[in-house]
Amino acid sequence: xxxxxxxxxxxxxxKGKNRTxxxxxxxELVRCGVDHxxxxxxxxxxxxxxxxxxxxxxxxxxxxxxxxATHMADGFARASGRPAAVLVTSGPGATNTVTGxxxxxxxxxxxxxxxxxxxxxxxxxxxxxxxxxxxxxxPVVKHSYLVKRAEDIPRVVREAHYIAVSGRPGPVLIDxxxxxxxxxxxxxxxxxxxxxxxxxxxxxxxxxxxxQIAAALDKxxxxxxxxxxxxxxxxxxxxLAALSEKLRAPVATTLLGKGVFPEDHALSVGMVGMHGTxxxxxxxxxxxxxxxLGARMDDRILGSPASFGAGAFIVHVDVDEAEFxxxxxxxxxxxxxxxxxxxALLPLVRxxxxxxxxxxxxxxxxRKWPLRYAxxxxxxxxxxxxxxxxxxxxxxxxxxxxxxxxxMWAAQFWRCGNPRRFVTSGGAGTxxxxxxxxxxxxxxxPDALVVALVGxxxxxxxxxxxxxxxxxxxxxxxxxxxxxxxGMVRQLQDLLAxxxxxxxxxxxxxxxxxxxxxxGAFGEHVTRSNDxxxxxxxxxxxxxxxxxDVETVAGEDVFPxxxxxxxxxxxxxxxxxxxxxxxxxx
Amino acid sequence: MSATGSGTHILSxxxxxxxxxxxxxxxxxxxxxFNIESLVVSPAADGKFSRMTISASGEDAVVEQVMxxxxxxxxxxxxxxxxxxxAVGVELALMKVAASGEKRTEVLQITDHFHAKTVDxxxxxxxxEATGSTAKLDAMVALLRPFGLKELVRTxxxxxxxxEQAT
Numbered sequence: 001x002x003x004x005x006x007x008x009x010x011x012x013x014x015k016g017k018n019r020t021x022x023x024x025x026x027x028e029l030v031r032c033g034v035d036h037x038x039x040x041x042x043x044x045x046x047x048x049x050x051x052x053x054x055x056x057x058x059x060x061x062x063x064x065x066x067x068x069a070t071h072m073a074d075g076f077a078r079a080s081g082r083p084a085a086v087l088v089t090s091g092p093g094a095t096n097t098v099t100g101x102x103x104x105x106x107x108x109x110x111x112x113x114x115x116x117x118x119x120x121x122x123x124x125x126x127x128x129x130x131x132x133x134x135x136x137x138x139p140v141v142k143h144s145y146l147v148k149r150a151e152d153i154p155r156v157v158r159e160a161h162y163i164a165v166s167g168r169p170g171p172v173l174i175d176x177x178x179x180x181x182x183x184x185x186x187x188x189x190x191x192x193x194x195x196x197x198x199x200x201x202x203x204x205x206x207x208x209x210x211x212q213i214a215a216a217l218d219k220x221x222x223x224x225x226x227x228x229x230x231x232x233x234x235x236x237x238x239x240l241a242a243l244s245e246k247l248r249a250p251v252a253t254t255l256l257g258k259g260v261f262p263e264d265h266a267l268s269v270g271m272v273g274m275h276g277t278x279x280x281x282x283x284x285x286x287x288x289x290x291x292x293l294g295a296r297m298d299d300r301i302l303g304s305p306a307s308f309g310a311g312a313f314i315v316h317v318d319v320d321e322a323e324f325x326x327x328x329x330x331x332x333x334x335x336x337x338x339x340x341x342x343x344a345l346l347p348l349v350r351x352x353x354x355x356x357x358x359x360x361x362x363x364x365x366x367r368k369w370p371l372r373y374a375x376x377x378x379x380x381x382x383x384x385x386x387x388x389x390x391x392x393x394x395x396x397x398x399x400x401x402x403x404x405x406x407x408m409w410a411a412q413f414w415r416c417g418n419p420r421r422f423v424t425s426g427g428a429g430t431x432x433x434x435x436x437x438x439x440x441x442x443x444x445x446p447d448a449l450v451v452a453l454v455g456x457x458x459x460x461x462x463x464x465x466x467x468x469x470x471x472x473x474x475x476x477x478x479x480x481x482x483x484x485x486x487g488m489v490r491q492l493q494d495l496l497a498x499x500x501x502x503x504x505x506x507x508x509x510x511x512x513x514x515x516x517x518x519x520g521a522f523g524e525h526v527t528r529s530n531d532x533x534x535x536x537x538x539x540x541x542x543x544x545x546x547x548x549d550v551e552t553v554a555g556e557d558v559f560p561x562x563x564x565x566x567x568x569x570x571x572x573x574x575x576x577x578x579x580x581x582x583x584x585x586x
Numbered sequence: 587m588s589a590t591g592s593g594t595h596i597l598s599x600x601x602x603x604x605x606x607x608x609x610x611x612x613x614x615x616x617x618x619x620f621n622i623e624s625l626v627v628s629p630a631a632d633g634k635f636s637r638m639t640i641s642a643s644g645e646d647a648v649v650e651q652v653m654x655x656x657x658x659x660x661x662x663x664x665x666x667x668x669x670x671x672x673a674v675g676v677e678l679a680l681m682k683v684a685a686s687g688e689k690r691t692e693v694l695q696i697t698d699h700f701h702a703k704t705v706d707x708x709x710x711x712x713x714x715e716a717t718g719s720t721a722k723l724d725a726m727v728a729l730l731r732p733f734g735l736k737e738l739v740r741t742x743x744x745x746x747x748x749x750e751q752a753t
Contacts, residue, residue: 197602197662197663198660320658321657322655322657322658324654
C-alpha cells in the first residue's frame with residue numbers, strides 16, 4: 001500500500017543544511033505515499049504550513065472547518081484505500097477533528113492527523129489555544145504521538161503511517177509542538193520503525209482452523225456468508241464471489257460491506273440488520289452456518305446478541321482478535337485477512353450444483369419480501385434514489401451518504417456493484433459526513449461521478465464545505481432529501497415514544513438552491529414529482545458542483561425495521577398500528 | 587472461553603516504555619466499567635520496556651475481552667493472566683501503628699510472627715514493613731488494626747511466572 005516516491009534533492013533539504021521538524025514531517029509524509037492533505041492553519045501550525053509551501057507533491061486542500069477536513073480525508077481513504085493527512089492547528093483546531101477521528105476509528109479507516117501544539121515549555125500551562133489533544137483523542141485513535149524532540153519526527157511519521165494502514169486500519173494522531181516543528185532535525189536522525197508490540201500481519205488462519213471451517217461449510221445445508229468492511233479493506237471481493245458461487249451460498253453484507261459483492265447477483269441478499277432487507281434478516285434466522293467475514297457484528301446488525309444466528313454454526317473471521325466473542329460467541333474464531341482466508345478455503349470445499357433447495361429458498365425469500373415503497377403521494381425518497389440510479393447506469397459512480405433515513409434508503413435501494421463506491425459513516429453515524437466525504441472521494445477519483453446524498457439536517461452540519469468544492473472545482477453533486485425534519489429521530493419517536501415529536505422539526509431551513517448559487521455552484525429546487533428527472537439531468541450535466549434540493553414526503557418511514565435490541569425475527573415491515581415504547585432502547 | 591464465573595484476575599503486561607501507555611491501558615479498563623484494584627508499573631530488565639501487574643475483578647469473559655483489547659494496543663507487547671499456582675505473587679505493605687508503652691511488645695510479637703520488620707520508631711508510633719501474599723498481609727492488617735492502624739500503604743501485587751515460563 002505504501003508508495004515510496006523517489007528521493008529528490010528536497011528530501012534531504014538543501015545540502016549542508018539540516019531540515020526542520022516541520023520540513024521532515026512533510027517530507028516523510030510524501031515518502032510514505034501521502035499526496036493529499038486537508039486542513040485549516042493556525043498559530044501553532046505555522047511551521048508545518050510553511051513547510052508545505054516547498055512541497056509540491058502534497059496537494060493541500062483548505063477546508064472551511066476542521067471537521068470537514070477529517071471527513072474529506074476519510075472519504076478519500078474509503079474511496080481509494082490510501083490514507084490522506086489532516087493538518088490543523090492546536091486547541092479548537094484540534095478538538096474540531098475529534099468527531100472525524102472517531103468516525104474513522106469506528107469504521108477502521110486509515111488517517112494521519114497532524115495537530116499543531118503549544119510550545120513544549122508551555123504544555124500544561126493553559127497557553128493560548130492549548131488543549132491536551134493527545135489525551136482528548138486517546139479513546140478514538142488507533143495510536144497517537146506527542147512529539148517532544150524534532151529528531152523523533154522521521155521515525156514517528158513512518159510509524160504512524162504504518163500503523164494507520166496495516167492490520168485493522170485506523171486514525172493515528174501526531175501532536176507537534178510549535179518549537180519542535182521549528183527545531184532542526186539532526187542529519188543522522190533515524191527513521192526506522194520501532195514497534196515491538198505491534199504485529200498486524202495476518203495470514204489466512206491456521207491449517208486447523210481452515211480445515212474446521214471447510215468441514216463445517218461442506219456439512220452445512222444452508223450456509224450464509226456475511227461480508228463486512230474487512231472484506232473491502234482486504235480486497236476480498238473476487239474470492240468472496242468465488243466461494244459464494246462454489247458453495248451456492250447467499251451473501252449478505254453489512255452497511256460498510258456494501259458493494260464488495262455485486263448487488264444484482266442472484267446470490268446477493270443485500271444488507272442485514274436493523275434496516276436490512278427482510279429476506280436477508282429472514283435468511284440469517286434460517287441458515288445453519290453463518291460465515292462472518294471482516295464484520296464486527298455490532299448492535300445494528302445483531303438485533304439482540306443472544307438470538308443472532310441462534311440456529312447456526314457461527315464462524316468469525318477477522319484480523320482483529322479483540323472482536324471475537326465481544327457480542328457473539330463464535331463456534332470457530334479465525335484470525336485472518338478476509339481475502340487470504342477465503343482464498344485458502346476455496347480449494348478445501350466441495351463444489352455444489354446450482355439450483356439446490358437452499359438456493360431456491362433464497363430466491364423465494366427475495367420474491368416474497370421485496371423492498372418496496374408507495375409510488376404515489378408526493379416525491380418518495382426511495383424513488384429519488386431509483387431515478388438517480390437509472391440516470392447514471394453504466395458510469396463509474398461513488399455514492400457518499402450522510403446519516404439518517406436517506407442513508408438507510410440508499411443502503412436498501414442503491415445497487416452497488418463495486419467495493420469502495422458506497423461511502424458512508426456506519427459505526428459512528430456522523431451527521432455532516434456526506435458532503436465532505438464526497439469531496440474527498442472526488443479527489444481520489446477525479447474520473448468518477450461523485451454524488452453526496454444528504455438529508456436537510458446533516459447537510460447543514462458541514463454545508464460550508466460547498467465553498468471547498470467550488471474552490472477546488474470538484475463536480476460533486478449534492479442531492480438533498482429535504483423533509484424539513486430529522487426524519488430518523490422522528491421515526492424512532494413514532495415507534496418508541498408514543499409519536500411525541502421532540503426536537504425534530506427543522507424550521508428555518510434556507511433555500512438550498514439559492515445557498516448553492518451563492519457559493520457559485522449549480523442549484524435547483526424540486527417540489528414536483530414531474531420535475532425530478534430533468535432537474536437531476538441538469539445537475540449531472542453541469543460542469544461543477546451542483547445542489548438539487550428535493551422536497552420529499554415528510555412522513556415516510558424506513559422499513560423493514562428491527563426495533564433496537566430486538567431479535568431479527570421481530571422485524572417490522574410497516575409502522576405498527578399501536579406503536580409504543582416497548583421496543584427497547586435506541 | 588467460559589462465559590460464567592467472576593473473581594479477581596491478576597494480569598501481567600509487558601509494554602514499551604513510552605508516554606501514554608499507562609493511560610491507554612487504564613482507559614481500556616475504565617471503558618468497560620472495570621475497577622482496577624491495584625496496578626504496579628516498574629522498569630523491566632530491558633529498560634526500553636515496563637512491566638505492569640494489574641489486579642482487577644470482574645466476569646471472566648469480560649476480563650478476557652479486556653485482555654485482548656489491551657494486547658491490541660500498539661505499545662503492549664504481551665498481556666497474560668497467570669493462575670496463582672503457576673506464579674509467585676507478592677506485595678509489600680507499610681503500616682504505621684499506634685504503639686506506646688506496653689502495647690509495643692504485642693505489636694513486635696505480631697511483626698516477628700509475620701517475618702516483617704520495623705523501619706521507624708517514635709514515641710507513639712511504629713512503622714512496619716511487611717512483604718508476602720495478599721492473604722498474609724490482610725491477616726496482619728486485621729491483627730494490627732485494634733492497636734490503632736494510623737496509616738496503611740500497600741504496593742499492590744507484583745507477579746512473576748515460575749520456572750522457565752515467561753511472565
